[in-house]
Amino acid sequence: MPPPAVILSQPQIGENIGAAARAMKNFGLTDLRLVAPRCRWPNERALALASGAGDILAAARVYPDIAAALADIRLVLATTARARDVVREILTPEAAATRLREAESSGVASALLFGGERAGLTNDELSLAEAVITIPTAEFSSLNLGQAVLLIGHEWLKAADTTPASRTRKTIAVPATRQELIDLFEHLERELDAGGFFFPAAKKETMVRNIRAMILRSGLNDQQVRTIRGMIVALVKNKYRGEKA
Amino acid sequence: MPPPAVILSQPQIGENIGAAARAMKNFGLTDLRLVAPRCRWPNERALALASGAGDILAAARVYPDIAAALADIRLVLATTARARDVVREILTPEAAATRLREAESSGVASALLFGGERAGLTNDELSLAEAVITIPTAEFSSLNLGQAVLLIGHEWLKAADTTPASRTRKTIAVPATRQELIDLFEHLERELDAGGFFFPAAKKETMVRNIRAMILRSGLNDQQVRTIRGMIVALVKNKYRGEKA
Numbered sequence: 001m002p003p004p005a006v007i008l009s010q011p012q013i014g015e016n017i018g019a020a021a022r023a024m025k026n027f028g029l030t031d032l033r034l035v036a037p038r039c040r041w042p043n044e045r046a047l048a049l050a051s052g053a054g055d056i057l058a059a060a061r062v063y064p065d066i067a068a069a070l071a072d073i074r075l076v077l078a079t080t081a082r083a084r085d086v087v088r089e090i091l092t093p094e095a096a097a098t099r100l101r102e103a104e105s106s107g108v109a110s111a112l113l114f115g116g117e118r119a120g121l122t123n124d125e126l127s128l129a130e131a132v133i134t135i136p137t138a139e140f141s142s143l144n145l146g147q148a149v150l151l152i153g154h155e156w157l158k159a160a161d162t163t164p165a166s167r168t169r170k171t172i173a174v175p176a177t178r179q180e181l182i183d184l185f186e187h188l189e190r191e192l193d194a195g196g197f198f199f200p201a202a203k204k205e206t207m208v209r210n211i212r213a214m215i216l217r218s219g220l221n222d223q224q225v226r227t228i229r230g231m232i233v234a235l236v237k238n239k240y241r242g243e244k245a
Numbered sequence: 246m247p248p249p250a251v252i253l254s255q256p257q258i259g260e261n262i263g264a265a266a267r268a269m270k271n272f273g274l275t276d277l278r279l280v281a282p283r284c285r286w287p288n289e290r291a292l293a294l295a296s297g298a299g300d301i302l303a304a305a306r307v308y309p310d311i312a313a314a315l316a317d318i319r320l321v322l323a324t325t326a327r328a329r330d331v332v333r334e335i336l337t338p339e340a341a342a343t344r345l346r347e348a349e350s351s352g353v354a355s356a357l358l359f360g361g362e363r364a365g366l367t368n369d370e371l372s373l374a375e376a377v378i379t380i381p382t383a384e385f386s387s388l389n390l391g392q393a394v395l396l397i398g399h400e401w402l403k404a405a406d407t408t409p410a411s412r413t414r415k416t417i418a419v420p421a422t423r424q425e426l427i428d429l430f431e432h433l434e435r436e437l438d439a440g441g442f443f444f445p446a447a448k449k450e451t452m453v454r455n456i457r458a459m460i461l462r463s464g465l466n467d468q469q470v471r472t473i474r475g476m477i478v479a480l481v482k483n484k485y486r487g488e489k490a
Contacts, residue, residue, distance in 0.1 A: 023392070028383035052387050087413070094403070095410035135399075136408045138273035142297050147268070147395055154380075154396055158339070163381045165340035168332070 001104050004156065005031040006149060007069050009125055010116040012038040018049025018057065019146025020114075025053035027153035032060040033069045038116065049146075066113075066125050075103045075110040078121055078129035079148055081141065089131040093152050096133040097159035112152060117145055176225045184225050185212055191236050246349045249401065250276040251394060252314050254370055255361040257283040263294025263302065264391025265359075270298035272398035277305040278314045283361065294391075311358075311370050320348045320355040323366055323374035324393055326386065334376040338397050341378045342404035357397060362390055421470045429470050430457055436481050 006029055011017050017039075021032055034041065041062060050057050063069035070076060077096050091099065096112075103110045113129055115121035126132065135143060135151055143151070176184075189208055198204040220228070251269055256262050256279060266277055279286065286307060295302050308314035315321060322341050323333075336344065341357075348355045358374055360366035371377065380388060380396055388396070421429075434453055443449040465473070 022387060025385045026382045026388060052385060090412050092403075092408055092410050131411075136402060136406045137271045138402065140270045140297060142267060143271060147392075150392055150395065151399055154399075157381060157383065158337075161381045163337055165337050166376075167335050 001107055002031055002109070003029050003104070004100050005033050005069075005073065005109075005111040007033045007035060007066075007111050007113045008037075008116075008145065009035040009066055009069075009113065009121060010038050011145065012117045013145075014039045014043035014045035015049045016117060016145040017043065018046035018051075018053075019144075020149040021046070021050040021053040021056040021060075023146055023150035023153050025056055026150070027157040029153050029156065030056060030059070032056050033111075034060055034062045035066050035069045036064060037062065066128065070111060070113075070128060072109055073111040074108045075100070076113055076129040077110070077131055077133050078113040078115075078126050079133045079135075079152065080115065080120055080126065081134065081143070088126065088129065091131050091133050093133055093135055093155040094159075096131070096152065097155040099131070100156060101159045112149075114145060114148060174221055176220050176222045180222055180225045181216070181220070184215070184220075184229055187229055188232055191232055194236075246352055247276055247354070248274050248349070249345050250278050250314075250318065250354075250356040252278045252280060252311075252356050252358045253282075253361075253390065254280040254311055254314075254358065254366060255283050256390065257362045258390075259284045259288035259290035260294045261362060261390040262288065262305075263291035263296075263298075264389075265394040266291070266295045266298040266301040266305075268391055268395035268398050270301055271395070272402040274398050274401065275301060275304070277301050278356075279305055279307045280311050280314045281309060282307065311373065315356060315358075315373060317354055318356040319353045320345070321358055321374040322355070322376055322378050323358040323360075323371050324378045324380075324397065325360065325365055325371065326379065326388070333371065333374065336376050336378050338378055338380055338400040339404075341376070341397065342400040344376070345401060346404045357394075359390055359393060419466055421465050421467045425467055425470045426461070426465070429460070429465075429474055432474055433477055436477055439481075 006020065006024055008017060008020060011020075011034060017034070017037070024030065024032060037043075039046075042057070046057055047054055061069075077091065077099065100110050100112075112133075113121065113125065115125065133152065135148065137143070185208075188211070192198060198207055251265065251274055253262060253265060256265075262279070262282070262284075269275065269277060282288075284291075287302070291302055292299055306314075322336065322344065345355050345357075357378075358366065358370065360370065378397065380393065382388070430453075433456070437443060443452055
């Protein structure tokens, strides 16, 4: 099942078509369709802005009207900044992405429909779409065509992306064992004691508890425990040297 | 609590700073900080690309180095295309947005750190960040500075956005009552029967069941039921007229 087609209706500015192609390629969208472009086509400014996505521009198909561009499509989601009078379900980009992925897994060909830079989609074009997508913004809302394609493409990729929300490279290091930590605690507390750190003596127990909590919270691995013990040795050495001087 | 600062380290191209400002304003980010910009500053190309976000450029502060720009910040997330050797937690933009919102609600000042166009962030800069953000892409990965700010700003807004995933404007219409639907079914079936539609008669029951299921699935409201009944009346009228002619 190919990814959703991206249909630009009456695009006016070559740069925006190029930016849309570049945005598409970042997120695995490949089928670009232009309806009655208002700029020259092919377009060198589009190619300049596509930056590596020239293949998508080269494969783009041009249609005389929206009906021809949509002929083989079974699910159409239209993007609009202002959801106008047309009675339509309005989706967030994230919900739209889910809808497109569901269509994909049922073998349903889908398309994302974007209007021209100035006027957006006409009501006639909107009437051919199952639902419209609006991108939530702050009060200031000024997204160009390339940015709209970028944000929706991003949500489309994310909807099937398995990247963990949080991960750490270099997983060779494992969390320190409790024994390694206890050895570190005792080493540190012994040297602190020798340095007269625990004063007054009545507070020593609380101070030790706080230091241990601080160390535990930083989630040290075994290598880091060894590094810190080396640091303690180095610091203590310097101190004695200082005292001797 | 102000929204996260956006820190651009050694930006080279005025247009990208302008695009970053425009992206920021769309998603409610306002605090732009530039570290040792490599282009002239203030910059007319930046202003041209900001398109309505000139106030953010005008308020942008310039710092000589990364340490000065980060001085008052307590949580730093760095954006990088390639997570390099630095051992760091790697977050998706969505997970990063959640982290920033958590910081905000605890009164912790935060910042998003973006590297220069060519080389990205240095390892020294990365070493000042709690975690790095990478944006999941397809194999082709080519996002410029403005696009990276746009995608992360979008996730930041979304993390506190209450827009329902799906909604329908014009909620005046309510789903039709069962009585309205039954009246429609019977009206339609009566006229279909008169037109000889249910043939062979043995299949009538199945045909009726399928038509009712089709109508029910479209979730009609009371206004739509009235419209359809009007359509049936009009179609029947035409038919009789045709027969008379």
